[in-house]
Amino acid sequence: MKAKGLIRQRISVKGIVQGVGFRPFVYRIAVGNGLSGSVKNLGDAGVEIIVQGSPDQIRRFLQDLEERKPPLAEIEELRIEELPLDGHELGPFRIERSGAGEGSSGTIPPDTAICAECLEDIEGEGRYRGYWATSCTNCGPRFTTIRALPYDRERTSFAEFPMCPACMREYTDPLDRRYHAQTIACPACGPRLYFNGSPEGDPILKAALALKAGRIVAIKGLGGTHLACDATSEEVVSRLRQRLGRPAQPFALMATEVQIPQLAEVSPQEWEMLRSPRRPIVVLNKRPGAEAQGALAPSVAPGLHNVGIMLPYTGLHYLLFNHLDFPLVMTSANMPGRPMLIENREIQGRLEGIADDFLLHDREIVARCDDSVLRHSLGWRFIRRSRGWVPTPLELDLGEEPLLALGAELNNAFTLYLDGRCYLSQHIGHVDDLETFQFLREAIAHLLSITGARLPRVLACDLHPRFLTSQLAGELGEKVIRVQHHHAHIAAVLGEHGLERAVGIAADGVGYGTDGRIWGGEVLLADRADFKRLGGLKSVPMAGGDLATRFPARMAAGFLFAAGLRGPKLKQALESHLHFRSPRELDLVMRQLERRLNLFWTSSSGRFLDAVSALLGICSERTYEGEPAMKLEAAARGGQALELELPFTMEGDRPVLDTPRLFLRLLELKEGHSAADLAATAQWALAAGLARLAIAAARENGLKEVALAGGVAYNEAIVSTIKAEVEQAGLRLYVGEKVPCGDGGVSFGQAVVAGTRLRLGRA
Numbered sequence: 001m002k003a004k005g006l007i008r009q010r011i012s013v014k015g016i017v018q019g020v021g022f023r024p025f026v027y028r029i030a031v032g033n034g035l036s037g038s039v040k041n042l043g044d045a046g047v048e049i050i051v052q053g054s055p056d057q058i059r060r061f062l063q064d065l066e067e068r069k070p071p072l073a074e075i076e077e078l079r080i081e082e083l084p085l086d087g088h089e090l091g092p093f094r095i096e097r098s099g100a101g102e103g104s105s106g107t108i109p110p111d112t113a114i115c116a117e118c119l120e121d122i123e124g125e126g127r128y129r130g131y132w133a134t135s136c137t138n139c140g141p142r143f144t145t146i147r148a149l150p151y152d153r154e155r156t157s158f159a160e161f162p163m164c165p166a167c168m169r170e171y172t173d174p175l176d177r178r179y180h181a182q183t184i185a186c187p188a189c190g191p192r193l194y195f196n197g198s199p200e201g202d203p204i205l206k207a208a209l210a211l212k213a214g215r216i217v218a219i220k221g222l223g224g225t226h227l228a229c230d231a232t233s234e235e236v237v238s239r240l241r242q243r244l245g246r247p248a249q250p251f252a253l254m255a256t257e258v259q260i261p262q263l264a265e266v267s268p269q270e271w272e273m274l275r276s277p278r279r280p281i282v283v284l285n286k287r288p289g290a291e292a293q294g295a296l297a298p299s300v301a302p303g304l305h306n307v308g309i310m311l312p313y314t315g316l317h318y319l320l321f322n323h324l325d326f327p328l329v330m331t332s333a334n335m336p337g338r339p340m341l342i343e344n345r346e347i348q349g350r351l352e353g354i355a356d357d358f359l360l361h362d363r364e365i366v367a368r369c370d371d372s373v374l375r376h377s378l379g380w381r382f383i384r385r386s387r388g389w390v391p392t393p394l395e396l397d398l399g400e401e402p403l404l405a406l407g408a409e410l411n412n413a414f415t416l417y418l419d420g421r422c423y424l425s426q427h428i429g430h431v432d433d434l435e436t437f438q439f440l441r442e443a444i445a446h447l448l449s450i451t452g453a454r455l456p457r458v459l460a461c462d463l464h465p466r467f468l469t470s471q472l473a474g475e476l477g478e479k480v481i482r483v484q485h486h487h488a489h490i491a492a493v494l495g496e497h498g499l500e501r502a503v504g505i506a507a508d509g510v511g512y513g514t515d516g517r518i519w520g521g522e523v524l525l526a527d528r529a530d531f532k533r534l535g536g537l538k539s540v541p542m543a544g545g546d547l548a549t550r551f552p553a554r555m556a557a558g559f560l561f562a563a564g565l566r567g568p569k570l571k572q573a574l575e576s577h578l579h580f581r582s583p584r585e586l587d588l589v590m591r592q593l594e595r596r597l598n599l600f601w602t603s604s605s606g607r608f609l610d611a612v613s614a615l616l617g618i619c620s621e622r623t624y625e626g627e628p629a630m631k632l633e634a635a636a637r638g639g640q641a642l643e644l645e646l647p648f649t650m651e652g653d654r655p656v657l658d659t660p661r662l663f664l665r666l667l668e669l670k671e672g673h674s675a676a677d678l679a680a681t682a683q684w685a686l687a688a689g690l691a692r693l694a695i696a697a698a699r700e701n702g703l704k705e706v707a708l709a710g711g712v713a714y715n716e717a718i719v720s721t722i723k724a725e726v727e728q729a730g731l732r733l734y735v736g737e738k739v740p741c742g743d744g745g746v747s748f749g750q751a752v753v754a755g756t757r758l759r760l761g762r763a
Contacts, residue, residue: 005054005055006052006053006054006085007052007053007054007055007058007082007085008037008050008051008052008082008083008084008085008090009050009051009052009058009080009081009082009083010048010049010050010080010081010083011048011049011050011051011062011065011078011079011080011081012045012046012047012048012049012077012078012079012080012081013046013047013048013049013065013075013077013078014045014046014075014076014077014078015046015073015074015075015076015077016072016073016074016076016109016392017041017046017047017073017074017075018041018043018047018108018151019108019109019142019151019182020070020072020073020109020137020138021070021072021073021136021137021138021177021179021180021181022047022069022070022073023039023040023041023047023095023180024095024137024174024175024176024177024179024180025068025069025070025073025137026039026047026049026065027039027093027094027095027174027175028174028175029061029064029065029068030049030051030061030093031092031093031175032064033053033057033058033060033061033064034053034057035051035052035053035057035058035061035093036051036052036053036089036090036091036092036093037049037050037051037052037090037093038050038090038093038094038095038096039093039094039095039096040095040096044419046077050083050090051093052085052090062080065078066078070137070138071112071115071138071139071277072109072112072137072138072139072142072277074392076395095174108142108143108146108151108391108450108451109142109143109392110142110143110278110387110388110389110390110391110392111140111141111142111143111144111222111223111369111387111388112139112140112142112277112278112279112313112388113139113276113277113278113279113311113312113313113314113388114134114135114139114140114313114314114315114318115136115138115139115277117136117138117177118134118135118136118138118139118140118315119315119318121134122134122315122318122319123318127166127186127187127188128186128187130187130319131185131186131187131190131315132193132204132314132315132316132319132361133183133185133190133191133314133315133316133361133363134185134186134315135181135183135184135185135315136177136178136181136184137177137178137179137180137181138177139277140181140183141183141222141223142183143223143367143369143390143391143426143450144222144223144365144366144367144368144369145157145158145182145183145363145365145366146182146366146367146450147366147446147449147450148449148450149449149450149451149452151182151450152182153182156182156183156366157363157364157365157366158182158183158184158185158190158191158363160363160364161185161189161190161191161363162189163184163189164186164188164189166186166188167184167185167186167188167189170184171184191361191362191363192361192362193316193359193360193361194358194359194360194361194362195207195357195358195359196357196358197358203359204316204319204320204323204359205323206357206359207219207320207357207359208320208323208324209323210356210357211228211229211230211324211328212230212323212324214229214230214233214235214236215229215356215357216228216229216236216239216240216243216354216355216356216357217229217355217356217357217358217359218333218347218348218351218354218355218357218358218359218360219316219320219330219359220342220344220347220359220360220361220365221314221316221317222313222314222365222369222387223340223342223365223367223368223369223370223386223387223426224332224333224334224340224341224342224365224368224369224370225332225333225334225340225341225342225347225351226330226331226332226333227240227244227329227330227331227332227333227351227354227355228254228328228329228330229328229329230297230326230328230329231251231253231255231296231297231300231326231327231328231329232294232295232296232297232326232327233297234297234298234299236297237251237297237299237300237329238297238299240329240331240354241299243353243354244335244354245335246336246623246624247623248302248303248623248624248627249336249623249624249627250300250301250302250304250307250308251300251301251329251330251331252281252308252309252310252329252330252331252332252371252373253300253307253308253309253310253327253328253329253330254309254310254311254312254317254327254328254330255309255311255327255328256311256312256321256327257275257311259326259327260274260284260309260311260327261287262287262290262295263284263286263287263290263295263296263307263309263327264284264285264286264287264290264306264307264309265284265285265286265287266284267376269376269380270282270284270376273374273376273380274309274310274311275311276388277388278372278387278388278389279310279311279312279313279387279388280310280371280372280373280374280387280388281308281309281310281371281372281373281374282308282309282310282373282374282375282376283306283307283308283373283374283375283383284306284307284308284309285305285306286301286304286305286306286307296327300329303618303619303630303631303634304630304631304634305633305634305637306375306634308373309327310330310371316359332370332371333347333350333351333354333355336430336624336625338429338430338433338435338436339368339428339429339435339436339439340368340369340370342365342368343365344360344362347360348360366446367426367443367446368426368439368443369386369387369390369426369427370384370386370387370426370427371384371386371387372384372385372386372387372388372389375714375716377714377716377719378716378719378720378723378735379735379737380737381713381714381735381736381737381740381741382736382737382738382739382740382741382744382745383714383740383742383744384411384427384740384744385413385424385427385739385740385744385745386426386427387426389424390424390425390426391423391424391425391426391447391450391451393421393422393423393424394421394422394424394496394738394739394748395420395421395422396417396420396421396422396495396752397420398417398420398422398751398752398754398755398756398759399755399758399759400419401456401457401458401755401758402416402417402418402419402453402454402456402457402458403415403416403417403456403458403459403460403751403754403755403758404416404417404444404455404456404458404459404460404476404477405417405459405460405461405483405747405748405750405751405754406440406459406460406461406462406469406470406472406473406747406750407428407461407462407469407743407744407746407747407750408462408467408469408485408743408746408747409430409431409432409462409464409467409468409469409743410430410431410432410625410743411427411429411430411625411740411742411743411744412427412428412429412430412431412436412440412469412743412744412747413425413426413427413428413740413744413745413747414428414440414443414444414747415747415748415750415751416444416447416448416451416453416456417456417751417755418451418453422495422748422751423447423451424739424747424748425443425444425447425747426443427744428440428443431467431468431469432468437468437472440469440472441472455476456477457477457478457479458477458478458479458480458481458754458758458763459473459476459477459479459480459481460473460480460481460482460483460747460750460751460753460754461473461480461481461482461483461750462482462483462484462485462488462512462746462750463482463483463484463485463512463513463514464485464512470482479763481750481753481754481757481758481763483749483750483753483754484511484512484513484514484531485511485512485519485746486504486506486508486511486513486519486520486522486524486531486709486710487506487524487526487530487531487749487753488746488747488749488750488752488753489504489506489508489511489709489710489741489745489746489749490502490504490506490524490526490531490707490709490749491526491528491749491750491752491753492709492736492739492745492746492748492749492752493707493708493709493734493735493736493739493749494526494527494528494707494752495528495739495748495749495751495752496736496737496738496739496748497707497734499705499707499734500527500528501525501526501527501528501703501705502526502703502705502706502707502734503523503524503525503526503534503694503697503698503701503703503705503706503707504522504523504524504525504526504531504694504706504707504708504709505522505523505690505691505694505706505707505708505709505710505722506519506520506521506522506524506709506710507520507521507522507605507606507686507690507708507709507710507711507712507713507718508520508604508605508606508709508710508711508712508742508743509549509604509605509606509607509625509626509711510549510602510604510606513533514533517539517600517601517602517603518542518600518601518602518603518604519536519602519603519604520537520602520603520604520605520606520607520710521536521537521603521604521605521608521657521659521686521690522535522536522537522603523535523536523690523693523694523697525697525701526707527756528752528753528756529753529756529757529760529762530762533654534654534655534693534697535654535655535656535693535694535696535697536603536654536656536657536690536693537603537604537605537608537656537657537659537686537689537690538562538603538649538651538656538657538658538659538660539601539602539603539651540555540558540559540561540562540601540602540603540607540659540660541558541561541562541593541599541600541601542554542555542558542599542600542601542602542607543557543558543589543592543593543598543599544589544592544598545598545600548600548607549607549610549622550621550622551580551581551585551620551621551622552607552610552611552613552614552619552620552621552622552628553574553578553579553580553589553614553620554589555607555610555611555614556574556577556578556611556612556614556615556663557570557574557578557589557590557593558593558611559608559611559659559660559663559664560573560574560660560663560664560667561593561594562660563660563661563663563664564660564664565664566594567594570590570593571586571590573667574586574589574590577615577667577670578614578615578620579614579617579620603656605686605690605710605712606626606629606711606712608659608663608682608686609628609629609632609682609683609686609712610622610628610629611663612632612663612666612678612679612682613628613629613631613632613679614628615663615666615667615670616632616635616670616675616678616679617675618631618632618635618675618679619631619632626711629712629715632679632682632683633679633683633715633716633717635675635676635679636676636679636680636682636683636717637676637717638676639674639675639676639677639678639679639680639681640676640677640680641677641680641681641683641684641685642669642673642677642678642680642681644662644665644681644685646662646685646688646689646692647661647662647665648689648693649661655693655696656693657685657686657689657690657693659686662682662685662689666678666681666682669681680717683715683717683718683721684717684721686712686718687717687718687719687721687722687725688721688722688725690722691706691721691722691725691726692725694706694726695725695726695729695731698729698731699729703731704730704731704732705731705732705734706726706731706732706733706734707733707734707735708722708733708734708735708741709735709736709741709745709749710741710742711741711742711743713735713736713741713742714741714742719735
């Protein structure tokens with residue numbers, strides 16, 4: 001006879017429930033609630049739970065399942081099915097074996113920050129005391145350690161570290177939070193730290209003493225290597241800049257919760273993101289006076305109003321800060337756009353003469369993975385989506401055909417589409433040299449390995465024929481689908497927000513157009529398969545091509561030339577208001593413009609902002625990507641936009657914002673107005689002009705949706721203006737939140753377009 005009041009249920013759970021300690025968690029709460037039954041991993045189908053007990057016991061179990069789930073677990077779907085009491089006793093609750101091992105399929109979780117319990121272990125008196133690589137099923141490295149499926153220790157870089165008896169006991173105890181934690185390690189059996197090649201003494205203390213002495217220390221972490229130094233010392237930060245050859249590119253910081261308010265202003269949303277298990281770099285507004293009062297060296301983020309900061313996220317970081325009372329510069333130990341350094345011998349060789357000391361470990365980094373970077377601006381915006389998120393996929397049905405989309409050439413990330421999931425890769429960098437190109441190949445092979453997939457038959461790439469990514473698509477794919485850059489930007493927003501069609505504003509620096517010109521300020525009528533160019537910015541000449549992106553005075557000359565200035569008038573304007581490297585360069589630029597030599601035409605939003613930055617004396621040379629526009633944004637924060645009548649004209653059959661006339665008007669206003677006011681005016685005019693073109697296009701096509709994408713979408717003032725204009729017109733603005741607005745999101749858009757074209761038979 002069965003006890004009265006018992007019920008039996010099957011609970012099916014989908015989401016991130018493999019490799020995160022989900023089954024032992026279910027075991028613990030089932031036993032704690034007095035239930036019998038079992039839990040089993042079903043791979044891609046999720047986790048199956050069979051429970052038997054009283055209704056109250058099962059209700060409490062389900063409440064615990066939702067409210068107390070492991071930090072890395074994400075429940076996307078939970079289905080409950082009543083089962084008959086067939087007289088068969090279920091017995092004590094148990095974890096059933098899943099043929100291929102935990103994590104044999106499904107979603108591999110990303111690397112995340114050390115959890116509070118492991119941090120207590122490090123700072124306590126137990127066997128983990130002071131051990132830098134402590135982790136459990138709730139935290140630590142995942143993506144950067146795994147070589148292949150199934151996700152078991154022997155297929156990770158921890159295979160080189162056999163477990164000691166104490167670790168084995170915890171690893172095999174379902175009641176322990178380290179049950180089946182593939183990265184379990186302790187001082188007796190785990191990876192070791194070395195300071196300048198020696199494991200003797202306390203390597204972390206030695207590194208802290210070096211940092212206190214004003215030295216630059218290379219620190220190997222989860223997915224790469226950082227260069228660290230005292231962020232309050234102008235002398236030390238300047239020395240790091242000189243050694244790296246980065247005169248102005250902002251450095252990221254790592255600081256404690258006590259230190260951060262001395263450096264920056266932090267909103268509740270920003271604190272929540274900073275403290276999250278993902279622990280990204282968050283771009284925060286500098287605290288007024290932080291630099292003047294010595295809390296932050298001016299050279300950390302020169303000319304900018306904000307600074308990227310992250311909290312410690314590994315045991316090593318916390319142990320290091322136990323010895324320090326100042327924040328650290330914590331910048332990637334690689335040249336801009338190049339792969340992170342991960343192998344000890346390479347780290348020491350490449351950083352000789354840059355780092356004074358080396359704090360390294362002997363665990364192999366299987367997959368490079370940079371820190372993620374976000375900014376809160378009318379919602380969260382990914383500047384770089386990497387550690388903490390990769391390889392967690394985005395759910396989106398693009399059809400049955402697997403796809404590989406290779407993305408853009410700069411700030412590259414690629415996307416693998418499999419069975420309704422889009423796996424966005426970690427940040428790859430600038431794929432314009434062989435080293436980064438090889439990293440791209442390695443990262444593709446690694447993602448295919450950990451998803452258990454073969455190289456897809458269909459590849460998507462940019463329209464530009466000379467991109468290395470386009471050439472790679474032709475080499476690897478049986479079928480190649482080429483997607484225009486700005487269409488991909490807008491398609492990424494459509495895919496993320498579940499839209500089929502919208503008017504798109506694509507505002508960025510560069511993208512190869514269907515007419516062979518350089519686009520970058522576009523209003524498109526876009527769906528997931530195709531687009532039509534409806535409007536945008538007027539095309540202007542770039543004297544010297546790429547030189548005009550590095551030296552924006554050249555770009556300013558192009559705007560003035562397009563506005564009608566010629567001969568002596570043009571030369572006088574250039575001599576009076578812009579900085580050229582020499583009189584010879586100025587004369588050369590004039591000859592190029594007047595004789596139409598070595599000119600390239602662009603409608604780029606980024607080039608307009610660069611030219612204004614040069615005109616106002618804010619930035620005359622770009623030393624890192626986006627520098628002139630970023631410094632312009634910082635200058636504009638102290639200004640008030642002037643009232644201007646926006647100049648529109650026609651280019652062919654398209655209405656465009658006449659940026660040359662606008663630029664000439666800014667030059668005329670230069671006398672009598674501050675640089676801050678003119679910077680604010682330029683940003684407002686660009687944003688309002690694009691917004692009004694988009695509003696007119698939406699009304700003409702009967703649409704209520706406007707999608708905004710491209711690198712300019714990171715500018716808070718520009719996004720605010722576009723949003724206000726669009727909403728005042730009764731329309732709704734959509735911007736990427738889960739996918740980067742910049743080129744890091746292009747591959748996702750390519751996948752959306754390619755999948756749609758395949759489904760419609762238009763590929």
